[in-house]
Amino acid sequence: MQLKLERLNIKIGQHKVLLNIADAKELGVKHGDRIRIRGHESLTAIVDTTDDMIPPGVLGAFVEIYRHFKDWDKPVEVVPALRSKSGTVIKKLMDKKPITQEEIKMLVNDIVEENLSDVELSAFITSTYIHGMTDDEVEWLTRAMIDSGDKIEFDTHPIMDKHSIGGVPGNKISLLVVPVVAANGLLIPKTSSRAITGAGGTADLMEVLCSVEFTSMEVKEITEKVGGALVWGGATNIAPADDKLIRVEYPLSIDPYYQMLASIMAKKGAIGADNVVIDIPIGAGTKVPTIQEGQKLARDLINLGHRLGMNVECAITYGSSPIGRKVGPALEVREALRVLESMEGPNSLIEKSAGIAGILLEMGGAAPKDHGKELALETLRNGKALEKMKQIIEAQGGDPNITSDAIPVGKYTADLFASTDGYVIEFDNKWIIEVARVAGAPNDKGAGVAIHKKMGESVKKGDSILTIYAEKEFKLETALTTAQRTNPIIVEGMLLRRIPGNFGFQ
């Protein structure tokens, strides 16, 4: 069937076209079927149907399809296409039948090229979420993710990297770990994510100081020049399947275990990492509630690293409280820079950063066994880490002379006060993040929360427990209401509840 092209300027995240229902019937295709379009380039698209938006004789092409054509006035030839082979692979995964490395490679390529519909992607995610994957399948998935995107090949080795499983507010340690490691002569090209459900990922933070959007070639150049980089992975085309999967996992509120393993390790594999430390925060509210689960995750990551030729160590860390006392991009960057400038700052932040950096320094041979943390603390103390951070900021197009005090934070602030003397007996990470998000983080860089009282600390009635920062007044108000309603930090006296002596004896 010959059809005229019409552009539908919607990025729909899939290779999709819109057909008039009459043409669809004539072609014998339905919503969700595929057609083959023979134009300047031959390609396959998933069909949506309409009875009026597109007239008969016209092929409505969403952005992903339309950009493949050049001569838009020329009609295209359209024929029904066979079901995608990836559909057969997904069906096998639903039925928990074995699949081959070739099949998983095809599937990942189709995901990256947006050849799968939401229905198919969701069935894939749900199936692997339910059935899990074998070690072989996880390895193949990881390799396919590596191969479907950009790879960086460094001339010098070893290449160091770190990753945090996340779930803890204020986890700004990469801003300290990367300069410490690079200052000791090791290469650490760190790609990070932006926050999806959090108040600020490392990329959101670093963006306060400089650009974070670079191609993988630029990441290589920056790293070779100054030893380290702190960039947003999403701009690099490294392991691009991950973003496509998150697009489906996010509305389902799931983070399937084996895909998490694959996506973490694919990012490390694609930059040619030799030594990797993975930070696994555990505790209520994190992604890994118990130490047992943390140990299983560590074993699985180490095993997968081994299969891929990477040396992986894991650090199980305390995740029930925020790291440091600031949550939200600008506030966190201030807190991290102050440590680099003067070693002033919360113990939780300095201890954790030095601990993780220390493992990397030992793995990379820059420090003898059991002396890595010592060297990391020394590198923070003697100003070399600050010096390195300035070089990284400059290499990424920022102002190397920026100081922590000069970073602007939200001008609208409000406090939450203790209504009684006592101690912090409950501290809810989830609601701290939510308050920061409602205040505008991570989009409004200056928005966030400063925490004045953490778990177990003593409080006097009328003390400020936390301060909310916002760039916009109406967001401050909603955030304050959220904080008052959810009460993320609970203070009570030591005497929690009085049980009357005659209870049960009446």
Added chain:
Amino acid sequence: MQLKLERLNIKIGQHKVLLNIADAKELGVKHGDRIRIRGHESLTAIVDTTDDMIPPGVLGAFVEIYRHFKDWDKPVEVVPALRSKSGTVIKKLMDKKPITQEEIKMLVNDIVEENLSDVELSAFITSTYIHGMTDDEVEWLTRAMIDSGDKIEFDTHPIMDKHSIGGVPGNKISLLVVPVVAANGLLIPKTSSRAITGAGGTADLMEVLCSVEFTSMEVKEITEKVGGALVWGGATNIAPADDKLIRVEYPLSIDPYYQMLASIMAKKGAIGADNVVIDIPIGAGTKVPTIQEGQKLARDLINLGHRLGMNVECAITYGSSPIGRKVGPALEVREALRVLESMEGPNSLIEKSAGIAGILLEMGGAAPKDHGKELALETLRNGKALEKMKQIIEAQGGDPNITSDAIPVGKYTADLFASTDGYVIEFDNKWIIEVARVAGAPNDKGAGVAIHKKMGESVKKGDSILTIYAEKEFKLETALTTAQRTNPIIVEGMLLRRIPGNFGFQ
């Protein structure tokens, strides 16, 4: 946030809106999140984002959303919405956690009201496909499906119904069963489907003779007037969730067992059926390959019927060959009408129709036990079934004086000839259906296949094995090529292969 409404004339099958990415960021929502729109009516929609098709300040509303508004010039107030509660239910199903009747009711209502995204629907389908459902869950799902659509309440009882699991080409028996049952004084308001992957559903067939699109109120009136109806279920709003589920199951090529049970029985429950016969064709190529699976399905249907207060019997039938010798709407109607007119026709069709009708006559008390089939054959023979069919055709707006000879079939025909003397040793239902579809069925009513030789029949070289009918010449050609390529009917001599005597002894 105040936004101007703009209509996007695409039926997308979901309550969806399109936001400029800047507005989405400002609202703090992403692709797949939900927003609450406060206008003349307050409703929830799933967000898609664009960076250019919709400018900031505008809310692009797809048809499903737009039709809820009246004053389109008035801006609407938009706020982020919580995740749908159905999302939480789907998550429970993924994790195989127990759910309540209330939860499944909410989920089905959200499905019917198109409040779920493709991602969510697919996760629901995939989860229940993998985990299965408990008897309670299937009953609740069925009840929720019944309650979410129209129900017919008859004053007279019993109400009879039949259903076929499908998968066999040419299964036109409802065109005989319904008039036979109605002619014996029982009410049988039969709703049927159109073909999804077949060459013609009962609704596609009946449409050759008269209209099949009626509201449930009209179905009630027709049935009360003439005793029976043969209509398309899709027009009635009876158990409407089914169509929404099929929309997702179809691209995944799955037909999840427990949803099949629920959707069959919901349609019966919604019309108040008291006695139901379910035809379960078994054999290679059908949906139920073995008799063991057929028996399990029968038990499950009978059990579910019992829970819903319906009397269900099942008939396990031979499904490896077509019923009768014609496949495709007009050809099948001709074949069925000829039986009604003169009892001329294939034994497989007459035997099966009389058998199923006989069970219904016994269940409804119109025939003594073991005498139903006899009465059914007699009703066919004495012309009462033909008379009743004419009344039904007339009640549904068709010409009651139509005769089988007067029904037009495709004017382009081609034959497939036997290349050797021998017997039909293989007969592939799937490819027979495919050839009929490629020829134009079920959309082109006159298209289809007439089968001259069935399994085991003897054939002379040069005999026509099948004739393809088409309304359009180019479709005939493609169908003929498909038939020649796939060779759905294989003829060989009795001596299939000669094994040389010295094989293995060299």
